[in-house]
Amino acid sequence: MPNRQNLIGIWLLLTGAAFVIGIGLAMTLISQLQPPVPMALIWTLGLFPGALLLALGLVLEWRLFAPLRQLQVLLARLLASPDAKSDFPLAGWLNGLQSDLDQIRNGWRQDRQRLKAARTEGAQEAASTQQELESLVQSLSLPLLICDKHQRLLLFNQAAVELLSEHSPLGLGRPLTQVLPHSSLKDALNHFDADSAPHPLLLPGEQHWLRCEIRTLAGASQHRLITLQDSTAALRADQQWQHSLSQLLPRLRGHAGSLGSATEALIQSRDNPDLSRRLEQAIEQDSEGLAHSLDSLTRLIESHQLGHARLEDTWSNDLCHALQAKLKPASIQITPIGIPAWLKVDGPSLLALLEHVLRNLKQAQNIDQFELELLLGNRRVYLDLCWQGDAITETRLASWREQSLFDEPLSPRFSDVLSQHGADLWSLPNERPEDPVRLRLPLPASSRGLTPVAKVRSRPEFHDFSIAQLAPPDEDLASRPLDQLELVVFDTETTGLDLRGGDRIISLAGCRILNGRLLADDSFDQLVNPGRSIPQASTAIHGLTDEDVAQAPPIEVVLPNFHRYAGNAVLVAHNAAFDVLALQLAGPSIEFTNPVLDTLFLSRALDPTLDGHGLDALAERFELQFPPGTRHTALGDARVTAELLLCLLPRLKARGVHTLGEALALQAKGEHSQ
Secondary structure (H helix, E strand, C coil): CCCHHHHHHHHHHHHHHHHHHHHHHHHHHHHHCCCCCCHHHHHHHHHHHHHHHHHHHHHHHHHHHHHHHHHHHHHHHHHHCCCCCCCCCCCHHHHHHHHHHHHHHHHHHHHHHHHHHHHHHHCHHHHHHHHHHHHHHHHCCCCEEEECCCCEEEEECHHHHHHCCCCCCCCCCCEHHHHCCCHHHHHHHHCCCCCCCCEEEEECCCCCCEEEEEEECCCCCCCEEEEEEECHHHHHHHHHHHHHHHHHHHHHHHHHHHHHHHHHHHHHCCCCHHHHHHHHHHHHHHHHHHHHHHHHHHHHHHHHHHHCCCCEEEEHHHHHHHHHHHHHHHCCEEEEECCCCEEEECHHHHHHHHHHHHHHHHHHHCCCEEEEEEEECCCEEEEEEEECCCCCCHHHHHHHHCCECCCCCCCCEHHHHHHHCCCCCEEECCCCCCCCEEEEEEEEECCCCCCCCCCCCCCCCCECHHHHHCCCCCCCHHHCEHHHCEEEEEEEEECCCCCCCCCCEEEEEEEEEECCEEEEEEEEEEECECCCCCCHHHHHHHCCCHHHHCCCCEHHHHHHHHHHHHCCCEEEECCHHHHHHHHHHHCCCCCCCCCEEEHHHHHHHHCCCCCCCCHHHHHHHCCCCCCCCCCCCHHHHHHHHHHHHHHHHHHHHHCCCCEHHHHHHHHHHHHHCC
């Protein structure tokens, strides 16, 4: 159907021409006809063609063209959203097709429902097995990843997410080298044979050392299974152990050798009293040195026993209940106060330390009533033992630090447990007589914070083995099918619309489409401090104020992170020219060379005869919903744009547009048609 604006223009042009010609003809007839003809008849004949064209245009618009546009929108929605709940009713001269169209539409939907039911029924057993495997993988404390031969992530578990939280975010289909950019890992994966034995590898990092092991999964796919372990603490403990041992052993050998030589010389010098006295002094000194070195070795072995114990997440109430049970025979009462929290501790050794401290406090102060309070600090939890009485002196605390935890040989001391937790013990006197005194022990905090039970998302997206069937990452993007593209849909919110005049980004967000579906848990969402005030007119649109972005990082920090998030994916936006310009002006040194799809121009190219290609109009056309409060937020608009693109993909296929290159060519037509 021709463009509506063109039709209206032609109709108005013809109608105006008819009126002008009719008026001119009527005036000519009035001046030349003899005898005079009635003027009403002349004017009626002169204006009749224009009035006829005007009426005919209105009737055609009302009875034919408007219903045809409704039919076009209905067919577009039926193709893009087959299960939409509402439809546009036909009107005008097309009203007679309503029953036939309803039958076709309902029959198609019924067929889709039957196919969907058949697929659901046939996949129930597989889905049940899949859920069990998902639960198993997620419950494993061992971090694991699975990638295909192109090193794209197919699966990861929650333990891997937590271990790699300081690296680039994990995401399905992302290259493993973006998450772990180690050349040794890339080389090992490239040269790892299917029949090879498990290949261990140590990956150095700025803060953490990861020990990984690569295996090949059995089957035709031969995916790579990578298990990870944080070896930082173990390596440091081994290094400290080896360093201390390397210093002690030569001293022990030296003292032992000196003692042997001096003893032998003493036996041979019985007739020389002066020499015997000097040898006895040397033996005494070496004996003292040997005893000191042996004591140091004993201390080293004692502390090494704690080096292999792991710090585990422990709920403070559980720790307090266990402590109450241990102290019950000693008639010591512990009352927990304050807000409970998660700690990251070695439970058995910490319990033993607290038990000995409380027993010592009872003996020193003759007190059996204590309170245990937790206070949250910066990455630490302060465990305070409170009582009414006198503060403990530092001299006494120093003597406690040298006490052994257990009545066993080579038992670790208080100081060893404190070192294991990176902590110390100190006394806090009361400021007022009625206030309790405190003995404070800072302990590592858990990432769980104050939440007693971790929140688990239902069926998170952490695996997709169909990614392995996608085209190789190095294949030409232009010839790649649209449903096999990795797409990052993004949006920006700014201080205003004059980007070249100084307006800046205040919010940047994106979400990922992979293998033809929108990943629910893979997103980028970051507020940005623009370094300037946000006008009230802009706040009225997106709701962001200066206070909202005051503590946000600047664009110089956010933009590189988004660049890493986007990777080599195709960028998608609605009215992309604005958002791309915002990125370019924000970071001229960071170059986005990714191809860009614009849903605005794609919609114009698909439906050039329809009005309304804004995001709100298209969302209404295809029944896409903005969750409450998400319109004009960067992430909310990006997700609806992603859903809009997924609605346009089947329509592009129906027009013979299957690859990225063909979509970009069609998009160019939509850009030039505006």
